[in-house]
Amino acid sequence: MRICSQLDPHEAELLASMVNSMCDLLDERMDSAPRDDLGELTGIRTGHVDAPRDATLGRLLPDFHRPDQDRELSADVVNGELNAALRSVNEPKIIDAKLAAAQVVLETLPDGGGDIALTEAQAGEWLTALNDVRLALGAMLGISEDTPDQLPPDHPHAAHLDVYHWLTVMQDLLVESLMSGR
Numbered sequence: 001m002r003i004c005s006q007l008d009p010h011e012a013e014l015l016a017s018m019v020n021s022m023c024d025l026l027d028e029r030m031d032s033a034p035r036d037d038l039g040e041l042t043g044i045r046t047g048h049v050d051a052p053r054d055a056t057l058g059r060l061l062p063d064f065h066r067p068d069q070d071r072e073l074s075a076d077v078v079n080g081e082l083n084a085a086l087r088s089v090n091e092p093k094i095i096d097a098k099l100a101a102a103q104v105v106l107e108t109l110p111d112g113g114g115d116i117a118l119t120e121a122q123a124g125e126w127l128t129a130l131n132d133v134r135l136a137l138g139a140m141l142g143i144s145e146d147t148p149d150q151l152p153p154d155h156p157h158a159a160h161l162d163v164y165h166w167l168t169v170m171q172d173l174l175v176e177s178l179m180s181g182r
Contacts, residue, residue: 001181009113018133047091049084059139101128134167
């Protein structure tokens with residue numbers, strides 16, 4: 001099964017730019033992770049123990065557990081030890097997976113726009129990367145359930161919100177294509 005579409009030159013350029021920007025954020029996070037001697041000896045990578053301070057990265061790499069999810073654990077344990085341990089062990093793998101999905105998009109994105117023909121596996125990677133880019137853009141714009149569908153044309157975020165909606169449509173169409181092929 002192949003999923004086919006077409007992107008205009010400006011759409012391909014915009015998507016490549018957003019995917020590359022997200023990769024830069026994730027690379028920076030990965031590169032700033034603390035190094036430890038045991039990890040160097042064993043080859044077991046560890047990541048940060050603290051959640052990202054940046055809202056965009058925080059949306060891409062959220063905590064694993066929130067206090068409202070389990071009333072039996074105290075907030076101090078959840079916010080401290082549990083999340084720190086889970087983040088340290090899993091964050092490098094999560095970043096690797098996000099970067100791999102982004103790389104598939106960049107490799108299959110036609111330079112200057114044009115036709116796209118994705119395998120089912122590539123389409124799954126596209127879904128991951130589109131979701132990540134959309135989450136990052138949504139976090140930067142502060143999108144919430146209260147955000148209107150459209151902003152006045154002179155609003156500084158009007159074009160960005162349009163891009164957010166475009167990513168949402170792309171994601172929806174890709175999901176529909178994948179589901180209809182099964």
